[in-house]
Amino acid sequence: MSNRMLAEDQHTREGFPMSRQTQNAYDVGTMPLVTGTLTPVTIRAGRPQDADQISDLYRQAYSASNSDDAQEHYPFPQFLDPRRLRQLANGETMDWVVAEAEKKIVGTIGAIRNIGRADDGVAEYFGLVVNETWRGKGIAGSLFGAVYEKLTDKARFMIAETRTADAGGWRTAKKYGFVPLGFEPFAHNTPAGSETMLLLGSVPKQARHQRDVGGHSSVAVRTLARTVLQTLHLEPLPAVERSTYPITPQPCHELLSKLTPAHPRLKVSGLGLGKADDVFHVLDDKMVAIQLQQEWRSFSPHLSGVVGLSRLEGEDPTGDRYTKKCFVGYIGKCPVSCARIVWDHRDHRARILYLQTRFHGLQGLMVAEILRFLETQSRYTPVSVVIDVRADYPSLHATLEELGFFPTVYYPCLVAGEKGRLDAVQYTRLYSRPFQESLKFVRALGWFEANTVVKTVMSIEKEVTHRSIERRDGLVATMRCSHS
Numbered sequence: 001m002s003n004r005m006l007a008e009d010q011h012t013r014e015g016f017p018m019s020r021q022t023q024n025a026y027d028v029g030t031m032p033l034v035t036g037t038l039t040p041v042t043i044r045a046g047r048p049q050d051a052d053q054i055s056d057l058y059r060q061a062y063s064a065s066n067s068d069d070a071q072e073h074y075p076f077p078q079f080l081d082p083r084r085l086r087q088l089a090n091g092e093t094m095d096w097v098v099a100e101a102e103k104k105i106v107g108t109i110g111a112i113r114n115i116g117r118a119d120d121g122v123a124e125y126f127g128l129v130v131n132e133t134w135r136g137k138g139i140a141g142s143l144f145g146a147v148y149e150k151l152t153d154k155a156r157f158m159i160a161e162t163r164t165a166d167a168g169g170w171r172t173a174k175k176y177g178f179v180p181l182g183f184e185p186f187a188h189n190t191p192a193g194s195e196t197m198l199l200l201g202s203v204p205k206q207a208r209h210q211r212d213v214g215g216h217s218s219v220a221v222r223t224l225a226r227t228v229l230q231t232l233h234l235e236p237l238p239a240v241e242r243s244t245y246p247i248t249p250q251p252c253h254e255l256l257s258k259l260t261p262a263h264p265r266l267k268v269s270g271l272g273l274g275k276a277d278d279v280f281h282v283l284d285d286k287m288v289a290i291q292l293q294q295e296w297r298s299f300s301p302h303l304s305g306v307v308g309l310s311r312l313e314g315e316d317p318t319g320d321r322y323t324k325k326c327f328v329g330y331i332g333k334c335p336v337s338c339a340r341i342v343w344d345h346r347d348h349r350a351r352i353l354y355l356q357t358r359f360h361g362l363q364g365l366m367v368a369e370i371l372r373f374l375e376t377q378s379r380y381t382p383v384s385v386v387i388d389v390r391a392d393y394p395s396l397h398a399t400l401e402e403l404g405f406f407p408t409v410y411y412p413c414l415v416a417g418e419k420g421r422l423d424a425v426q427y428t429r430l431y432s433r434p435f436q437e438s439l440k441f442v443r444a445l446g447w448f449e450a451n452t453v454v455k456t457v458m459s460i461e462k463e464v465t466h467r468s469i470e471r472r473d474g475l476v477a478t479m480r481c482s483h484s
């Protein structure tokens with residue numbers, strides 16, 4: 001095919017530059033460079049033997065100037081280890097695509113085909129990088145396009161977490177119809193500093209048609225939803241004020257009256273309650289947590305309202321970067337809830353990735369206990385805590401807002417529910433980090449819709465924080481009165 005024909009082909013699909021279908025979804029053949037040079041660049045599926053060069057690309061892009069410290073500045077250190085990368089590239093769950101020029105790998109991108117259960121169909125893009133001397137020639141766009149073409153028919157939701165200090169990532173995703181959903185303050189420690197990430201999503205029409213619009217959100221969640229959904233022409237769930245779930249330890253007998261079984265099949269008869277002053281307590285217990293997760297396998301992983309997806313996690317061969325913990329909540333001797341967290345000490349970020357409860361009403365006590373653990377362990381060093389929850393759980397929203405969280409990302413039609421696809425919302429809680437500092441790069445985004453979302457999160461943060469300070473002051477005043 002001549003270069004002219006290639007260029008014409010490129011323009012036949014509005015907004016989808018460079019990608020062309022040939023025998024295999026990734027083998028898009030050679031492409032002319034935007035600069036006009038004729039060096040052929042091949043976009044093809046990554047192979048295990050590319051691992052060394054792919055690792056090098058990440059190492060070069062994420063080392064601060066004049067040093068080789070990518071280990072400190074890249075959220076997925078496993079990709080810096082060619083041996084581990086070889087295993088991952090060989091696996092069933094990930095797709096790797098590379099750009100090859102002059103017999104060298106000059107760019108790459110990866111995607112996990114589904115980070116949820118089969119019916120969730122949530123694909124996550126990661127690791128878009130192009131060698132410095134090959135940038136600005138449309139290679140990132142072609143890499144992204146190749147993965148997009150492969151995933152777009154099967155995925156019901158596609159997530160791309162993009163940098164704000166480098167506009168190349170979000171600009172590329174934007175061309176493929178990704179829309180801004182929110183941002184995650186201080187998400188990763190990159191060479192640019194503690195960088196806030198812009199969360200983008202692609203929601204295929206089919207998923208939008210299956211959207212479950214039953215249920216209510218908190219006022220704060222609805223405010224964010226209204227802004228995010230505008231671009232997709234969807235309506236937010238109505239808002240409702242709900243009381244919070246319990247968040248302070250209390251005797252189990254008292255607590256039980258405030259709980260309801262999370263599912264009819266999760267009803268328990270004997271809880272083995274001991275003394276009348278037994279309080280709900282939480283233990284760090286991986287073995288019991290694994291048993292509970294096995295028991296809960298036949299239930300939706302989103303049953304408690306906390307979204308249970310397996311987002312891409314970093315792996316650290318040195319063993320000191322992450323604290324990964326499983327917590328189990330007990331009523332008497334009976335384990336009734338469990339949660340899993342991953343705390344990244346380089347990113348100063350903890351994520352609550354899984355939380356299940358036998359009873360609705362225990363979510364707040366579990367999250368409060370996790371926060372207590374993080375507060376004690378971090379000893380006033382910065383930490384951001386992130387949790388994704390369903391948009392139709394207003395009591396959980398009220399609880400998180402009471403605990404100092406505020407909504408930062410709204411995901412329409414993210415996961416599968418019984419009656420259709422469910423919206424979800426990411427909440428963030430910041431410790432020893434002024435929110436305003438996270439906006440360093442975010443404020444300068446040259447994308448109108450993204451800026452609108454950013455401004456909305458800013459106003460919600462102000463409002464939620466203000467309300468929680470007022471409540472705390474009110475509580476202190478009440479305590480003072482009752483002591484005098």
Ligand SMILES: CC(C)(COP(=O)(O)OP(=O)(O)OC[C@H]1O[C@@H](n2cnc3c(N)ncnc32)[C@H](O)[C@@H]1OP(=O)(O)O)[C@@H](O)C(=O)NCCC(=O)NCCS
Nearest residue numbers: 129130135136137138139140141162163166167168169171
């Ligand atoms: C981001 C990166 C992959 C872009 O690669 P690339 O091949 O130069 O990108 P392309 O030439 O395909 O350009 C893609 C789009 O981004 C824009 N772009 C690329 N780099 C940019 C930059 N530094 N600033 C502003 N815009 C940029 C291009 O103009 C183009 O948008 P347009 O078509 O609307 O003009 C590359 O700069 C890189 O490896 N950066 C370091 C790692 C990184 O930040 N990865 C992104 C993670 S989200």
